[in-house]
Every structure is written in C-alpha cells, then in structure tokens.
Amino acid sequence: MKLNEIISIVEGTLITANADLDMDVSSAFGADLMSDVLTHARSGALLLTGLTNPQVVRTAEMAEIAAIVFVRGKHPPPETVALAEEKGIPLISARYTMFEMCGRLFAAGMESCDVSP
Amino acid sequence: MKRTEITRVQELIYELKIGEVMTKRVITVTPDTSMAEFREVLRINRISGTPVVENGRMVGIISLEDLIKALSEGDIESPVSDRMTRDVCTVSTHESAIEVVKILSQRGVGRLPVVNEHDNLVGIITQGDITHGLLKAIEVDYHAEEISRYRASHIFExxxxxxxxxxxxxxxxxxxxxxxxxxxxxxxxxxxxxxxxxxxxxxxxxxxxxxxxxxxxxxxxxxxxxxxxxxxxxxxxxxxxxxxxxxxxxxxxxxxxxxxxxxxxxxxxxxxxxxxxxxxxxxxxxxxxxxxxxxxxxxxxxxxxxxxxxxxxxxxx
The missing domain is CATH 3.30.565.10 (Histidine kinase-like ATPase, C-terminal domain)
Known part of the structure; x- marks a missing residue:
C-alpha cells in the first residue's frame, strides 16, 4: 500500500517534510511498547503508536520502520519531528483511536506483522 | 560502473518531482504592467519570461519573444495583457521531471508555471531547473552513498x-x-x-x-x-x-x-x-x-x- 493511500485511509496529515508519498508499505504494527516493536515488527512496516517521544523514531530507525502514524490526533514535539526528518522517516498524525486506525487499515487490506513466539 | 550511473539518471528523471526542482520564488507581472516595465523586470532579474497574475490568479504568461515583437512593432507602451499568451499550460508539483521535459519540447516553450492541488501558482520550471535538479540529485547520491560505501567496504581488504x-x-x-x-x-x-x-x-x-x-x-x-x-x-x-x-x-x-x-x-x-x-x-x-x-x-x-x-x-x- 502506498503511503499516500495510507494517509487518505486514516484521514491523516503528513507532519514531516520531503516524504516519499509513493513509498510502498507492506505491513503494519500497532504498539505503545517500543520493545515489542523492536522484537516483532517487520522491516518496512508501518508503526501505529500513541507515543510521540523521540525514542519512537529511534526505535523505528533500528527496526527499519517505514513510517509512523500517531493516533488520536497526537502531535509529536519538535525534537521528534527533527529526528524523523534527519532519518527520513515520514510522520503522520490522524484523529482516530488506535483501534479504529488499525481497523481501517486492516479492512483496506494492510497486512499484519506475524508475531511468532 | 558507467552502466549503473546511466540507470540511476534514468531512474531519477522519473523519481524527481517538479516540486523539488522548480524555482519557488516566482517573479510575476500584472496585466496592466506595460511592455516597457516588463522589459525592466526581465533585465533586473535576468530572466526570459514571467507568469501574469491578477488578484492571485494566473491569467497568462509573457516572454522575451513577446517583448521583441512589441519592440519591432513599436508598441512598447501597450499593457502586457494585449500581448501575453492566455491559454497557459501548467504542470502540477507532483509531475515527474520526464513528463515536464516532454511537455516543454512538445509545446516548444521555455518555461511552465507550476500549480498546487488548489490551482495556485507555486513555482516555475525551466529546462535549466530540471538539469540543475538532476545534477544535484546525482551528486548527492554519488557522494553520500557510493563513495563512502565504496571506501568503507574495502577497509578490510x-x-x-x-x-x-x-x-x-x-x-x-x-x-x-x-x-x-x-x-x-x-x-x-x-x-x-x-x-x-x-x-x-x-x-x-x-x-x-x-x-x-x-x-x-x-x-x-x-x-x-x-x-x-x-x-x-x-x-x-x-x-x-x-x-x-x-x-x-x-x-x-x-x-x-x-x-x-x-x-x-x-x-x-x-x-x-x-x-x-x-x-x-x-x-x-x-x-x-x-x-x-x-x-x-x-x-x-x-x-x-x-x-x-x-x-x-x-x-x-
């Protein structure tokens, strides 16, 4: 799924500059626990989270997360945006809850990151 | 080596979006600007044409060629609106460099106004902007990735x-x-x-x-x-x-x-x-x-x- 399709499905707004809207995102992972993201998210996945601190971007960098969606209309602080722009990770903010956001993307055919023990 | 570089250029002309390479500071004139004033605008800014804007909307485009015609006809005091091209082809910021190169050559024009999704004028694009943008992109790619990776990966050898x-x-x-x-x-x-x-x-x-x-x-x-x-x-x-x-x-x-x-x-x-x-x-x-x-x-x-x-x-x- 292209990043611009994702943005329209979640009715989100792009926060970072110079994002590649044609970028293909294969799967998604929703979590507020960064260790879970590091353990289970796939390379190239979309991350949905309610946290906005810079470590979310660091986690995304290490785990090779393609883009981050902040749920419930949360807007990240400037240091988070600056780090994301430096690392080339697009940030999106959208007003829906985590549950509804996941539901919208899943219904649109977004794949889940399979979590094997 | 040569082959991969050519491939990269080919990729870039499709990847590069006009919004990234266009000139954002657009110099414009209004319909009631005289051709004499227009000549000064060209001379001062060292450009060869500008969009004509009225109340925030683009109504035409005027170029050096139009000025030469006006000069030869001795009609230098007429307003820009008498001599501008009204049917203006515009391109969107999302358009790829290759598309714009095609439009420029098909229409035989030197510049195209760039509009956003709301049809507002946000920039202007010329062949020179595209060449410049491509060269810059290649340079950035080449320096940041190829050189450092090449040098670093050979350290152990x-x-x-x-x-x-x-x-x-x-x-x-x-x-x-x-x-x-x-x-x-x-x-x-x-x-x-x-x-x-x-x-x-x-x-x-x-x-x-x-x-x-x-x-x-x-x-x-x-x-x-x-x-x-x-x-x-x-x-x-x-x-x-x-x-x-x-x-x-x-x-x-x-x-x-x-x-x-x-x-x-x-x-x-x-x-x-x-x-x-x-x-x-x-x-x-x-x-x-x-x-x-x-x-x-x-x-x-x-x-x-x-x-x-x-x-x-x-x-x-």
Whole structure:
C-alpha cells in the first residue's frame, strides 16, 4: 500500500517534510511498547503508536520502520519531528483511536506483522 | 560502473518531482504592467519570461519573444495583457521531471508555471531547473552513498593484518532519554557503509539499542558502548559502573523490570530488553556485580551461518 493511500485511509496529515508519498508499505504494527516493536515488527512496516517521544523514531530507525502514524490526533514535539526528518522517516498524525486506525487499515487490506513466539 | 550511473539518471528523471526542482520564488507581472516595465523586470532579474497574475490568479504568461515583437512593432507602451499568451499550460508539483521535459519540447516553450492541488501558482520550471535538479540529485547520491560505501567496504581488504578489527567507542550518559540511541544509530550506519547484510545490521542495531537504553535507564553514572567490527563478526560490549544487577537470572526473566514509571510511560522498561538482545545475538554474556557494575557482551556473525563466507539466508527474529 502506498503511503499516500495510507494517509487518505486514516484521514491523516503528513507532519514531516520531503516524504516519499509513493513509498510502498507492506505491513503494519500497532504498539505503545517500543520493545515489542523492536522484537516483532517487520522491516518496512508501518508503526501505529500513541507515543510521540523521540525514542519512537529511534526505535523505528533500528527496526527499519517505514513510517509512523500517531493516533488520536497526537502531535509529536519538535525534537521528534527533527529526528524523523534527519532519518527520513515520514510522520503522520490522524484523529482516530488506535483501534479504529488499525481497523481501517486492516479492512483496506494492510497486512499484519506475524508475531511468532 | 558507467552502466549503473546511466540507470540511476534514468531512474531519477522519473523519481524527481517538479516540486523539488522548480524555482519557488516566482517573479510575476500584472496585466496592466506595460511592455516597457516588463522589459525592466526581465533585465533586473535576468530572466526570459514571467507568469501574469491578477488578484492571485494566473491569467497568462509573457516572454522575451513577446517583448521583441512589441519592440519591432513599436508598441512598447501597450499593457502586457494585449500581448501575453492566455491559454497557459501548467504542470502540477507532483509531475515527474520526464513528463515536464516532454511537455516543454512538445509545446516548444521555455518555461511552465507550476500549480498546487488548489490551482495556485507555486513555482516555475525551466529546462535549466530540471538539469540543475538532476545534477544535484546525482551528486548527492554519488557522494553520500557510493563513495563512502565504496571506501568503507574495502577497509578490510586494504589494511592487512592477522586480525583486523574496527573499534567504535561511544559514551552513554545516564538519564539522557532524548539522546538515547545515538550510539546504536552510528554503529548501524557504520555497518551499512561497510556493506553488511541489511537484516544482520538490523539485528545488531536492535540489540545495541536495547543495551544502550538499559544504560540510560538504569545506571547512575552512565557507561560505554564498544563495538568491535571484524570481517566476519561484530562484538558489542555495553559496560557500566553501577548500580549492578542483584540477580542476573531474575533480570533475564521476560517481564521482570526495575524501570521507573516515567520510563514505562515512554514505551520502555517492560522487562523484555535483555531477551530481545538474546534473540538478536548469536552469542550473549551478561555479568554483573551489585554495587560494581554490569557488563553485557554479545556477538553477531556477519556472514549468515557463522564463520564461513558462504552460508544460507539469515533468519530475522
């Protein structure tokens, strides 16, 4: 799924500059626990989270997360945006809850990151 | 080499969006500007044409050619609106460079106004802008990626010893949550430059990041992260000077955590970090003395399958 399709499905707004809207995102992972993201998210996945601190971007960098969606209309602080722009990770903010956001993307055919023990 | 560069240029003319290369500072004139005034605008700005804008809307385009015609007809005092082209072809900011090159040559024009999704004039594009943008993109690509990767990946072949290794040392400050991950980020980049397998690099980055966050969260005097990169493996040591772990076995239990509440609110400290390191690493060793400090060491083989240069596909955790 292209990043611009994702943005329209979640009715989100792009926060970072110079994002590649044609970028293909294969799967998604929703979590507020960064260790879970590091353990289970796939390379190239979309991350949905309610946290906005810079470590979310660091986690995304290490785990090779393609883009981050902040749920419930949360807007990240400037240091988070600056780090994301430096690392080339697009940030999106959208007003829906985590549950509804996941539901919208899943219904649109977004794949889940399979979590094997 | 030559062949790959040509391919990159071909890719770029499709990838490069007009919004990235257009001139954003657009000089415009109004319909009632006289041709004489228009001539001054061209001369001062060293340009060969401008869009004609009335009340924020573009109503035409006027060029040097129109000016020459006006001069030859001795009609230099007439307004721009008498001589401009009204049927203006515009392009959108999302258009690729290749499309715009085609439109420019098909229409035989030198410039095209660029509009956004609301049809507002946001820039102007010429062949020169596209060439300039392409050259810049190639230069950035070439310098940032090719040169550094090429040079770095040959270090182990260029420098010969019985056992060559690259030692990267990073200080980690206690409680510096916002800067956490800088060491891991730099180690990750070093491995990428050295041409390591991306999935193996990802495992090293994740394990190092967990170790780095542990030092930030749990120590009172910080510590050090040392990555020793050898041609066949990376060994990372995360060493701190206290407070140390009372019961190492207990610390390795998934879910056991002594992290304070504020760290948990940040999405960390769930007690799975060390398990995650173990999952990513091929070898791991954790030693700790209460009151003295902790030493976490892990090794990840760079060639899938371990020692040999050949091996099967590596599986990720």
């Amino acid at each position: 260029d420098i010969v010893s019985d056992r060559t290794s690259l030692l990267l040392r990073y200080e980690v400050c206690p409680g510096d949550f916002n800067r956490g991950g800088e060491a891991s980020s730099k180690i990750k980049r070093a491995l990428t430059r050295l041409g390591a397998d991306p999935q193996i690099t990802r495992r090293v980055a994740i394990a190092t990041y967990e170790a780095e966050m542990n030092i930030i969260i749990h120590t009172d005097s910080g510590g050090e992260i040392v990555a020793e990169i050898q041609p066949d493996q990376v060994s990372v040591r995360a060493v701190d000077h206290g407070p140390g772990i009372a019961d190492v076995e207990q610390a390795m239990q998934p879910g056991f955590s002594l992290a304070p509440e504020w760290i948990r609110e940040m999405g960390f400290g769930a007690g799975v970090g060390l398990n995650n390191v173990q999952k990513c690493a091929d070898e791991m060793n954790l030693e700790s003395t209460l009151g003295a400090g902790t030493r976490l060491q892990f090794t990840i083989y760079l060639q899938p399958g371990g020692e040999g240069r050949k091996g099967g596909q590596n599986e990720t955790s």
